[in-house]
Each structure stands twice: as C-alpha cells, then as structure tokens.
Amino acid sequence: MPFYQLIDRFLPRRLQAKLSLLVTALLILLVSLIGALFSDSAEKLLREQIGKKALEVAQSVAINQQIRQGLRARDADMVQPVAEAIRQATGAEYVVVGDNNEIRFSHPDPENIGKRFVGGDLGPALREGRSYASEAVGTLGPSLRGIVPIRGDDGDVVGFVAVGYLISNIESMIQDKRMEIFGYVGIVLLFGVFGATAIAHGLKSAIMGLEIHEIAALFHERNAIIGAIREGIIAVDGDGKLSFVNVAARQYLGEEFDLKLRGVPLKDVCPCPELALALERGEKLLDQEMVLQDRPMIVSILPLAAERGGLVASFRPKDELDRLARELSHAQEYSELLRAQTHEYSNKMHTIAGLLQLGAQQEALDLVINEASGYQQLIRNLAEAVPDPVIAGVILGKYNRACELKIDLEFDAQNSFADLPPELEREPLVTILGNLIDNAFDAVRESNDKPLVRLYLTDLGPDLIIEVEDSGPGVAEEVAATLFDSGVSTKEGGARGTGLALVKRAVESVGGEITFSDGELGGALFTVIIPK
Template identity: 50%
Template sequence: MRSWLHIISRLRPATIQGHLIHMVLALVVIQIAVSWHVISGLTEEMLHEQIGQTALQTARTIAQIPRIRQALIEGDPHGEIQNLAENIRAQTGASFVVIGDSAQKRYSHPVPERIGQTFVGGDTGPALIEGKSYVSEAVGTLGKSLRGMTPIFGEDHDIIGFVSVGYLSESIHQSISAHLDKPLMYIIGMSVVGILSAVVIAGRLRKLTLGLEPSEITNLYLERVAVLQTIREGVLAIDHHGNIRVANQAARRYAGLSFEEHFAGRPVSTIIPEARLEQALHTGLSEFDQERTVNGQELIFNIVPVFQNQKIQGVVASFRRKDELDLLAAELSRVQEYSELLRVQTHEYSNKLHTIAGLIQIEAYREALDLVVTESSGYEEFIRFLGESVPHPVIAAIILGKYNRAKELRINFAIDRDSTMADVPKWIHQEKIVTVLGNLLDNAFDAVLEQPQQLRMVEMSFTDLGKDIVFEIEDAGAGVAVDQLERIFEKGVSSKGRGRRGVGLYLVRQRLGELAGQIMVSRGSLGGALFTVVIPKEQT
C-alpha cells in the first residue's frame, strides 16, 4: 500500500505546467473514449444498415431473373442456378447467395456439397409464408451473417422459392474497422494538438503568474491575508473599474464598515465615496498624507496607483485615524522640543561659563559677579512669568525653547509681560498651538537673521481674554511682499528659496483650520511682518 502511495506521490505534478498537461491529458483521454464510442457506434449502425439494404436489393434483383425462376420451377436439372448465383456473388462481394424452393431446399451455396440440403437459420418464414422482403440476422452453416431475404413468385404469383443474399458478421466488422481508420487518425491528431496547446498555454500562464507555482501562489495568498489582517493600518485596494478587491479588518474599523458584510466586487464610490480613490484611477498620480473625513472620522490617506505595462490596473490606499497619528506626532514633537531646549540651554550656559571663566582669569571679578547676577535674575524672572501666565507645560515649553533659541542666535526676543494664556479649553489640542507658535517664531527668527545685530528684534504677545485666544508675532525683517500675501500659506511657497521650504506656514494654516481659527498678515511697527492668530474658545 505504501509503495502505491509513493508511486502516486511521485507522479503528482509539482509545477503549474505539469498540472495543466495532466489535466489536458485526462481531458483528451475522456474525449477519445467518448468520441470513439460515438463514432464507432454510428459507423457500425450506418454500415450495418447499408450492407443490409445492399443484400436485400441484390436478393430482389436475383428473384426477378426469369432464368432462375424457370430453373427453380423445373427443379434445376442442369445446375444452372448454382452457376448464376456464384457469378453474382463474385460480382457483388457477398459472402453467400443461396436460392431455395418453397421447401427450403438449397439450389445454390458457396460450398457445393451443401446444395440440396435444407436452408439453416430459421428466418425464411416471412418470405415463404407471407411473401415479405426483409433484412435479418441469423446463424447459418457459414456462421453469423446479415441477410437480405426475398420470395420468388411464380407465374400465378404463388411463392415458389426464396433468395438469401448475406454478408458474414466477421467481414462486416472488418469493413467497419477499415472505415474507422480516418476518424481514429483525426482523434489522435486533435489529441496531439491539445497536448501541444496545453504546453503553450502552461508557458503563457506561468509568465502571467510571474513564474510562481500553484503552491507558491497559495502560500502568497495566505500570507497576504494574514499580513493584511494583522497590520494596524487600513488597506483598501480597487481594480481599474473602481470595484473593491481588498478591504482588511482595520479598513473596516476605521471607515465604520460592517465586519461581516462582503464588499469585494462592489464599487468603492458607493461604500467609501469620501476616500475619492477613483480620482487616482483617472490621474495616475500618487497622494500622500491626505486628510479625508469618512463617516465622521478624520483619516490620513496614502493613495498609490498600480501600473502594469504602462496601464493603471488599480489603486491601493492605506490609512489611519488622524488622532492616532497626531498623538504620535505630539509625542515626537515634545521629545524634539525638550531635546532642543536642553541643547540650547547647554550651549547658552556653556558660552556664559566661558565668559565668566575669562573674566575671572583677567581678574575682572566685579564684571563676572554682575554677569552672574544679571543672567540669574533675568532668566528666573522669565521662568516665573511663564509659570504664572502660561500654566500649560506644553505651550510654556515651546515658548521657553524659542526664547533660548533666540538668545543663541543673538536675537532680541521680547514677550509682552501683560500677556496671559491661562484659559485654554480642553477641546483645543495644545500640540496644535505648539505647531502654530513654533513655525511662526521660526519664520520670524529667519526673517531678522540677515539684519544688523541691533535690528534683530522679534516681539510676541498673547491673550485669552474674551471669547478668543489671540497671538501676535512681529519681526523687524523685510516683511511679506504684496504679491505673496495670498500664496505664503500654500505648500512649497517660500521667500527663502527652494529645497525643503514652504512647509511651516502651510502647517500653520492646516492646524488653524482644524481649530476653526484665522490668521492675518500685515506690516508691524518694527517694519517687518505682523502675524495675528485668532482661535475661538467655543467649539464650532
């Protein structure tokens, strides 16, 4: 039993080409068997009918010969019937031509010794009794044969004998086999064509499947399903018709779709129209970090078209909830801000320590003491101001970090001491205010760096009195050109040249849009740009 199983396992095809050839061979074998059965059956039936009719027609013709009728009446004293019957048999190719009288006595036979004996077969009744002509199949002295039987009538239309013309079944089978040679060659030829076609199709199929075998394709499919269901990002794939092909569990969860419903094959425009995936089908352009609101949920989409032979075959989109990404961004922002704060403080204190050390070395003790007192009191006073006016650690940290950054850049950064920001509603994410303040202050610092030392001034004030939170950041730079006032908040637009520029103000506008806030640009009293930010306290 094990040996048979081993043989079967060895014969089992391992490649897709082998699978296809085996299937085609099995189909060809079935086709040959069915075709041979049908063709041989039809051929045998047609030849059987044709030979039977030929035998009957020959028998009828013989029964109409006057010399045979006359010799049969006279008892054939000269053996004339045998000679005529044998001549006709030789000319027609029949196996036998037997002529007998009404008593079934033979007057002709292929074997002369059997002349005068009784006809064998038992099928003469309808001819001798009823006068009918017919085709029958019976076993005679020569074997089983197909016979044409017809009566011989005398001058008074009485039955005086019969004629039996027959073909042995053996010779009929030989004739049928000869007629089946051509159909057999046709079937074999079609089988060869089928096998060759299977080889060509298998090669083409292997190319279409990138050379992967069935087991590899199965493993890839199972792995793809496992990967798609385990990753945390939502994945949605559509074909070139815009119908959904894949939607993993995360995609269903983020988009608020049912986990049990079957979405494959359905148009994405009817399931998640807000994703606007069909747009990538028409444009062929990738989209990254695009915000979409799907079923009331803010999502960040990355959309990439899939090309094959320069044609778009579909689109794949991955997305996650915006608040999850914002949380990660906030954590990263905090780490970066704290890291920057420590770096700036370390650098600044290093400079101060070097200065104090130098003053001591040159014995300028009074100046060293004054510097220590001035730095200590000024910084402590600023920290105390932030603690009282901005009791929000994240916002206070960004202001402190930029204060130290300004000192490092030797920029006079002044904050209105009447400013206050104690009343920040809980619905306003402080990380968004951090993004707004950080980018506006960085722009202000960059704007004054090219100015002389005495003109490097940046001022900031803020207030939370009333129904809005208001920031004002002013610099002594060159200001914003009039032709750029409408474009400075667009992504990639910057007055500082190309490269990785034109992103800060774009992010500012995005975050203010999320907070339903506004930003205005004008010329300030310092001669440069004045940015005014207004954020409503009440959630709209």
C-alpha cells in the same frame, strides 16, 4: 479523507505537471469514450448496410425471369450460371436459389447443388412470404444473409433466394474501420497532449511561476499584512465597483464588518467626486486631501495596470496625521531646546573659564551674577504671567534658542496668559507660538540692524491675544496674498513654507483668526486672536 484529496496525494506537486497530467487524463478518457461510441456505431451501420445490400441483391435475383423459369423447370443448369454471374458482379460470398422444399439450385460450390439449404432460417420466407436479413451458420460458415421469397405467376411462394456475406469478412471490414477511427483518436490525443502542455505552461507563466501552495501562502500573508495596516485600503475595478475593502476602510467609511461590499458601486459607499474623477482619468495621486464621509482624509491613489482598469486607494484621517506631525514637532523642539541650552551654557562656561585663567575673577563673578539674575528674572516673569507649564516651556526654550542665535527676545513682565480655558487644547497653542517665533528668528537673522523679537501675550477680555513682532524686512508684497498657503515662503531654500500653514491650521482648529501687518520695529507683526 475526501476523494479529491486522496487523488491529489498521488499527483505531482508541481502545478504545471499536475495540470498537464489531469488535462491529458481527462482528454484520454473523453476521446476514448467517443472513439468507442463511434466504433460501435460504425459496426452497427456497416452490418445494416451489408444486410440491406444483401436484401436488394436477393430481390433483384428473385424477379429475374431466367431464374424463375429455371426454378419452374427445376433445371439447375439454367439457374447456376445466372446466380454465379450476379454473385461475382455484387461481391457476395454466395447467391443460393432453392425451391420451397429448401433444395439448392445454385451454389458457389457445385457439389452442394441439389442438397438441402443449411441454416434453418428459411421459415418466414417460405411460409409467410417475408423478406428479411438473418445471421446463421451455413455450409461456408457464419454469414449475414438476405433472404427473399420467389413467387410464381399465381403469387404463391415457389422458392427462395439467399444472398450472403461471411461474418469473417464483415469483421475484417469492421476492424479496418476501427483502426481508422483509432488513428483519428490518436491524432486528437497527440494534439490534445500538446495543447494541455501549452495551456499548463501559459497558466504557470501567468501566475509568475508560483505553485499552488505558494499562491495560498501569499494570499494568507496579504490578508494578514492588509489587516495589520491602519490605513484604509480599497480596490475598485474598471466599472467603478468595489473589489476589496479592508477592516480599517470599513471603519473610516462607517460600514459594518459583515456587510458584503464586493461588487457594490463605489459611489454608493463613498460618494467622493475626486475618487470618481481619478478612476475615470486613471491618474496617480499621492497624499491628496479629500473629504470622505464628511471627514478630511489624506488619500493616495494608484491606478491598476490591467485591461479592465481600476485603482487602489489608501487613506487615513487627516487629524491623525496632524497629531503625529505635532508630536514629532514637539519632539524636535524639545531636542532643539536641549541642544541650544547645551551650546549656550558651554559658551558661557568657556568664557568664565577664560576669565579665571586671565585672573579676572571679578569680571567672571559679574558675568555669573548677571546671567543668573537675568535668567531667574525671566523664569519669575514666566511663572507669574504664564502658569501653564507647556506654554511656559515653549517660551523658555525659544529664549535659549534666541541666546544661541544672538537675538534679543523681549518678554514683557506685563504679559498675562493665565486665564486659559481648561477645555482649550494646548497643542494648537504650542504650534502657534513655536512657529511664529521661529519665523521671527529667521526674519531678523537676515536683517543688518540689531535683531530683536517681541512676544506679547494677553488674556484680558473675551479673547486670548498673541502678538509676535520682529525687526526683520517684513512681508514681501508678492507673497502677502498667499502667505498662509503651504509651500509659500519669503525665504530661499527647500523645505520652506510649512510653518505659517501649520499656524493657520492650528488657529482655525481652535476657532481663532490670524492677521499680519507692519510692526513698530520695521518688520512684520503677526496677531492671533483666540476666543475663550
């Protein structure tokens, strides 16, 4: 098991407690090391300063004329008062003056005058004439002493001066310094623990109170969800560089899966002016049609609410959405066909039942024969003129719908729609026929005259021609120029203006054209020409 995992087992699971504990432990370690270094440096510095002070005091004693005269006369009574006065003035533990035979001429304890100097560290001063600081054990105990030779008029060493400070007193001073340093360390630790707690709390708030394992779970869930989405999703930062691209987006943009796209400018991967403009303005766009990589896409853009800005864009090929819309439309048309047939035959059955109850058997029989012959005639005409079952099914369904709405739908027996190219898709034809007939039904229902709709189909010549004419009021002049635009309609109410836009799109998908004019019935005549 790795070392960090072993440590993590002993830490609390809550992120705030774990972060506070780790930061506090690290702070204690660092401050303790710094405190120890400062304590050691302070001890060395204090010893150096005391040693230097002892040397300076000893040097001043060594050149004192009264000390030198007393030493030459070997008169301790001349040396002792001066040495004691200097000791008391400088705070030294002792100021000892002796000759070159190490015999004391001064001492804080008068009983030690005339006795041999204790410590055994006078050699360099008496024999070499050097000044130095030394640690040794003397009569008063371990001390740090400064030793300086006393020279006669001829320059020879005639004695020495030893100025000392007890080690016990130095240790006490060092301990005071350490306590001062540790006091500062304690204050730093106190503020450090408070700061660690505040930082941990701020971080926990920034990540919305989630724990580490919860963040990891959300990350994996996000990847799984985004990976399962068929829409392309890209995220762009405020500098216009990609920060996220899912698998579907890579496929739509034609990028390799293993290519690193993070940090790549958006314009290098997808040079789309609309996306760049949305990034610059920070605008929210929903279901806008754009061209990405020469392919029409339905794009939604959501700006990111962050300091650096950016946006998230989702897109899907428009042809896929059109296909889904057509499939849904066909399902609705089929459902409407079944409902219309059920309603129409229910009315007829009620009529027949009423005639039979009234004893009008002949009228009931005539109604059945007339209805059957008319319906059979339409089926025969459709079978001859429109052998394609998809197109014939649409027309038959609209016929039943016309019967329900009490609208006459004329289908000429001379119609011919048999020469359909096999490579021509049937879905656009279904969209064209269905929407044009539905629009004609809506138009004639508003007319006071006898509602009539005519359907003409021909495949003679190099083109397929579809004409739908109605006896309605026609196309108003104010909408004629924009009739095929989405949302434009001559009828009142919501959810209007989509049928003719779909027809226009379907006609263009098969390379055809659509026009409208005034018909012989007084309403509109829509003509669709599709090259074979």
